[in-house]
Amino acid sequence: MASTGLLVVSNIKQLGKSLRSIEKYVSSLYIHLNVAGSTSNSSPAPPVWGRLISQLYANSSSYVGNQIDLRVLVSPLRPGVDGPLKLRKPVDMIFSDAHHPELCEKLRAALNISQPTIFLEDSSCTDLGSQEDNSPSNKMYPSVVLGGTFDRIHLGHKIFLTQAVLRTCQRLVVGVTTAAMTKSKTLPDLILPVEERIAQLREFLTDIDSTLQYEIVPIDDPFGPTQHDPDMDMIVVSAETLRGGQKVNEIRSAKQLRELDIFAIDIVESNVHDGIHETKVSSSNTRIDLLGSRWRKPEPRPHLPARPYIIGLTGGIASGKSKMAERLSNMGAHVIDCDKVAHDVYEPGQVCYERIVKHFGKAILSANGRIDRAQLGPLVFGNPLELEALNGIVWPQLIEEVNRRLDALRAGTVVPKVVVLEAAVLLRAGWENNCHEVWSMIVPPEEAVKRVMERNSLSEEEARKRLSSQVPNHEIVAKSHVIFSSQWDYDFTQKQADRAWKMLNSELDLVLPHSSSL
DSSP states (O other), X not given: OOSEEEXXXXXXXXXXXXXXXXXXXXXXXXXXXXXXXXXXXXXXXXXGGXXXXXXXXXXXXHHHTTSSEEEEOOGGGSTTOOSOOOOSXXXXXXXXXXXXXXXXXXXXXXXXXXXXXEESOSOOOOOGGGGOOOOTTOOOEEEEEEEEOXXXXXXHHHHHHHHHHHTEXXXXXXXXXXXXXXXXXXXXXXXXXXXXHHHHHHHHHHXXXXXXXXXXXXXXXXXXXXXTOTXXXXXXXXXXXXXXHHHHHHHHHHTXXXXXEEEEXXXXXXXXXXXXXXXXXXXXXXXXXXXXXXXXXXXXXXXXXXXXXEEEEXXXXXXXXXXXXXXXXXXXXXXXXXXXXXXXXXXXXXXXXXXXXXXXXXXXXXXXXXXXXXXXXXXXXXXXXXXXXXXXXXXXXXXXXXXXXXXXXXXXXXXXXXXXXXXXXXXXXXXXXXXXXXXXXXXXXXXXXHHHHHHHTOOHHHHHHHHHTSOOHHHHHHTOSEEEEOSSOHHHHHHHHHHXXXXXXXXXXXXXXXXXXX
């Protein structure tokens, strides 16, 4: 299977048929619009193809979904640009929806493709000329600016960025929001680092048009370089951020800078309407779709036996990890609840019990001589030194008991396929190396505060004090291989669990082909 192809499009009405014909051959596809000879205007300006390209991107998702990384080339649309294409990926195969051998042979030679062109149709007709948009707004400018989060480039981004490229003669400035501006986004801890987002943007932009000068900069406020750059001419916005574009001009006017022309593009509607995803195509939806999937490939754990496969399940207080453990148990996992194991090692006669009482005194004991966690809790929550002392006593004894139970399972007649080690302290205690991989639960901090207040009948101050001792979400995400979030309804969290369990069993069946599903 060729990994990257180039489709010469002469008939936009045949796009669906063309894409379905070639989707099994490629994972990436460049679109070369055959506009030469399709128009009465010998050299139309690139913006006249803006509406066509937006429709092409939007329609492609209904034909092949997100299975193909599709990119419409802009540089061939520029009058006078006749040099070789500078593509980021080597092209393995050329397809054409019409019989234009001269153009295809020229592309084959320029891209050094050995295989002959695959012509999907014998006709040489083209309908692109009828797709020109000659509206007055299709002007071009020396310097264009736009901004956004641009987390994992999707269909909406491609349309947004391409419209800006089409309208730029020389210089395109892109502001990319930093973490300081993304805290209110859905699942902000899953947003890629700004450096990675900038690199992906540069790769995409230079791929579709290498003739422009790109300045891609991080921004910590909504206005970025538009507040002080005198050489900008136009700003591209979406319909929902039009007011932001107007505000830019208010700021520039106050600073005696030339106001920018504003070009607004429509929002691309999402075809998912479940009350959880946004109604538009967005990075938030992309992040939501990552829940319950393989976030990061597990590192090799040669020191651990292959069976049982150990999943460390963790998450902050009130994140829903115990309920997730219950879900995984119902699907066949053997669950070791470290909180319950801790209760056992707290019992009188245990090494842990003696050391805790020695350190904190007998005032933490109940009338029956057992440790009263309600008495112990206030001594450690909000007191880092005492919490560290308690952890230093409990964690070594706890993991020792967990390992003893794992050894007992391995020695049994039927060894479980999967063991879930549910532990709030998993990462802080450094136990991830005792697991084949880490699955985690996250919820927004404010949601966690609300849940703790309701569940534990605590004040907001007390709840925040409890949460202050937790591993923050971004650190949990950094060490996780699968991520869940219970911030939506029960059924959606169950779907995440089902997805992860199915994925895990498919992977384990490749390395443990004769094992049962238990």
